[in-house]
Amino acid sequence: MIIASLCMTSLLTAIEGTVTATALPTITHELDSKELYVWFVNAIFLSSAVIQPLFGQLADVFGRRWPSIFSVAVFALGSGIAGGSNSNGMLIAGRTLQGIGLGGVNMLIDIIVCDLVPQRKRGAIMGIIFAIFATGSSLGPFIGGVLVDHSSWRWVFYLGLPVSGLALLLLVLFLQVRFDKETTVMNKLKRLDYIGNAILVSSMISILIALTYGGTLRPWSSWRTILPLILGLLGICAFHSYEVTGWQQEPVMPPRLFKNRTSAIAFVLVFLHGMILYWITYFLPVYFQSVLLSNPTRSGIQFLPTTIVVIPFAIVAGGLITATGRYKPLCIIGFSLQALGVGLFTTLDIASSTTKWAIFQIVAAAGIGLVTTAILPAVQVELPESDVAASTATWGFLRSLGSIWGISIPAAIFNNRFEQLSTQISDSNARDMLRNGVAYEKSSSAFINSFSESTRIEIILTYQGALQRVWQIAVVFACVGFIAAWGMRESKLKRSLDTDFGMKTKEKP
Template identity: 35%
Template sequence: MGLQNSASLPPQSPAAERDDSQSFDAHPDLPLDSDSTPKAASDSTDTNTTDINNDNNTTTTAATDPPTSHTLHFRAVIASLAFTALCSSLEGTIITSALPTIAADLSQNPTGNHSNNGTNSNGSSFNADSTNIESSSTIWIPNAYFLATVAMLPLMAQAANLFGRRWLTLLSVGLFTLGSGICGGATTMGMVIGGRVVQGLGGGGIALMINIVLSDLVPLRQRGKYMAIVQMVSAVGAALGPFLGGLLTERSSWRWVFYINLPIGGTSFIALFLFLRVSHPHPRTPLSTKLARIDLLGTTLFLAATVSILLGLTWGGTLHPWSSAPVLTPLLLGFAGLALFTTYEWTLAPHPSLPPARVLLADRTAVVVLGVTFLTTLCTYWAFYFVPLYFQAVQTKSVLQAGLDALPLFAGLFPFAIVGGLVMGRTGRYKPLHLVGTGLLTVAFGLFSLLGEESSTAAWACFQLVGAVGAGLPVAVLLPAMQASLRGGATGTPSSSTSTTPPTPAITTPVTTPDTTTSTTTTPTTSSTKEPNPNPDLDLTALATGIWTFTRAFATVWGVTIPAALFNNACASRAASSISIALTSSSPSSQQATEAATAAATATATATAELVRVLTPLRDGRAYQFATRAFLIEGIRDEGVREVVRGVFRDSIRVVWYAGIGFAGAAWLLVWLEKEVPLRTTVDSRYGLEEGQKKKGGDEEAGSKSEEKGDTV
């Protein structure tokens, strides 16, 4: 029996295919069944046309079908998705090296005219004005992208169910490419920020749709392997981003940081247009009906809450102190807005963009996996940003050299992500991978705290490899774990394990089966909460992927914000202490004696003035922007003062690593709360490749008729 088109419950009749409204009565993702064990529910395919019930010895053959062989078309789709992932991942990191130059170039051209080459002294010389990235406009160059990426994810997940995967994917790639062109040709800061918003809308859609399409086409047990392949390409882009950004900025123009996406995005769009031809279960639903099902109020609440939170994160430590009202007010309002959004989605929304509370909150593993995803993503980006910062601020290496020295972390993540996917595919288990990964990530943060000015190459390279293994092993097997757990929860397990009710006509017969028969033969007295959801857009694959992708994207913002805030605060405290000692020229007491304080107290008057000058921005909470080789080498003339500042940076970075140990350790502890859910080896979605649907259509229709006859006996 074919698998691709058998996702609905009961199997769609020809009439149901012509009229989408008939298929809404029993949504395929929330079927009403009576699986006797969670394992049976998890191992069954999404057809749900027959049940696994040990009491009456009825099983489905679909549950043990071998994985579908992969055609050339399938491989072309995977390759296209991987190439598409390169777009957003490259843009996520390439901007970091070019940001000071972009700010300096556009600030020097207020009339909107292009500069000669779009660079500022080849992007290499230190300039306090360009390094101090604190203006309200400049800080929105990276943050506008993150905001747009995160804010529209629930809406796009819902739209993927309503309008299909193909067109949403193409729209996302098109928006990303368009935004890149706007940024590259920008003549004002406003144009750059506007282009980044368009880029972010496309980038968020790309990340979401790649995960959804992979979930549609690949069985759960094999899903980690293919996600690892795509994420490997994505990680290549993330790893090359800082290096390419610095290279393009120094050798050509910062505009090529954006223009480089045009050929990549164009090629990706063409490849997806040619190969990404997947089915859509409601192709004939009127456009007005689809638009009416969009969760506009929920999207508005979510957008407002997300913008408010990101405003607070953007202003904190740059424009305003973290404890100030302009930072705390939007943060509090934003989190209150998220709570209001969640309450609305789970109680009042007619077409929610979140998985139902009775499915999500009742599933401990799904909630735990979301928490582990947030923490591991946060820690991964924590390391991504602060390992290069260590090389620049402590070992005084250039941006390019710091990017090269951080390759063990970036490049090492790829193979171990694939290893994690392969191990899950072979064993069908994910919890051990989560435990090992989060454990090693915790160890890596502890090792990073040992690094100093004179640490050897072998030390920092090996420490990074430990972090790469820890971050890589779980990265491709988190989403499949959540999807598997929610699928099991969606199919339901009766509250009474003694029930021996056999599979009922509601599960194995066409839609025309009378409701009275269904209700009297299948529904346990305590399972009223498992009633089918009438909403056609409530597909758990897309909605679960949407909330997981949002969690991951949201964590990237915190993965930069939290360590940067800790670093700024630690530097501010140490800088203030050193300035105070230097100005009073008093000898430190035995309790106050530190390397920085001793050096400041014994400096000459000239060196003291130099020390005060360079430590002032650090004391004011702007250390993150000044933690560069250019500041240390070109901005500080006195060697003794330079060593003091390096010591401040070193000790502050250690504080950051100490805090990271706590976050990574929390992820490791959370994993112990997970439950292992058996992973399917068959595709469980209605959104398969069109050619596969056509080949299996005849067999499925015949199978449905056969089942109908058998059930009436």
């Protein structure tokens, strides 16, 4: 029942992670968001990323149960605020709260599994939970499209309320796990790394501001782009320097996690994996809606090959890890398929057949699935069980950080390339409407079909060219992952469990 409650909670995170992929252009149009649209996505991923290291510490200090319940409750609050939004600021605030909840949920699910199951068997359990997660992810774009076409975009967010309610009920009833209750609350709070968390959060916000506006509203050469980027990168360096000094007895991201080669490389791989996953998730629908001129519902259906195929490959990978204890070959094969898949996406155009884009998606999705359940075992194989929470929190942070870059980087590439190619649009009015970083917002069949046939073809070709550049850059990151995976050692996964946390058991009389 604990695993069942985690599966339902995973479903909550999965649907919300992808449900906006097909609905985002409609939402940004109705709220007249202009360049703010990117924050509807970035807010949830930024807050999700930066909060995970803190939740890792909270899980060690307060146990796993109450942080999990708190996370789902915060997500539900954010869903209600986002659904009832009547302004961009309110929607961004709601999405930020959703992100805080999702960050805690995503990371705590993995920590609890690590508490209950030895390393060698975790792959199979992770595969089961991911199957539920992937089902929700596959339904997300389709549900988002249907809600936009037949109801209201607000239900994209209200959908999180009933799912949150059921997840909360299951967690309250069944998530009965051990933790140390003897220490006072004040002593527990003193263990948290406040300075480290503050530096990390501010640095990430600064970097994301630069990535979001660089090349669109502001040139990359502008001081308003360069300054926050430099400050953010210096902040990251300051964060790691502070963690190494030893001033904080329990650092939020202990340096020891990176001291063995396999864990360090696995952390790089999880970042790249999160990046490529969301790179595909948020830009394939743009191809369907702006080049093939599909409506949101149809684009959600066209995206199903990606999300459906991920499920069986993730389950198979988890089973193989449990059966063989090997994770390195799965990472190597997975990243090679990702590189091949996104490379094939560069050939997609206005004349591409259903068979072509479906098969290309299957190739990339197979690679994503194989890597999904193989990275966490690689992170933890050479670390002690006492580092489960810290390593899982760092893994979750880097996965979410990759998701942020997987949306911000292709968005910047897309907008830059679209701006360069927009000169081929002969209608000056149409050209002006698509400039200054609003091409993503306008990537809908309804908007493009409002122009004459000749202008419509020019707009489609501009979208097509911009997307080709997006996929070309994605190939580079996938290849980096493929090369890095070869550097891991293949250590033996533990068959026993040694943890201070775990399932509560009744005391014998």
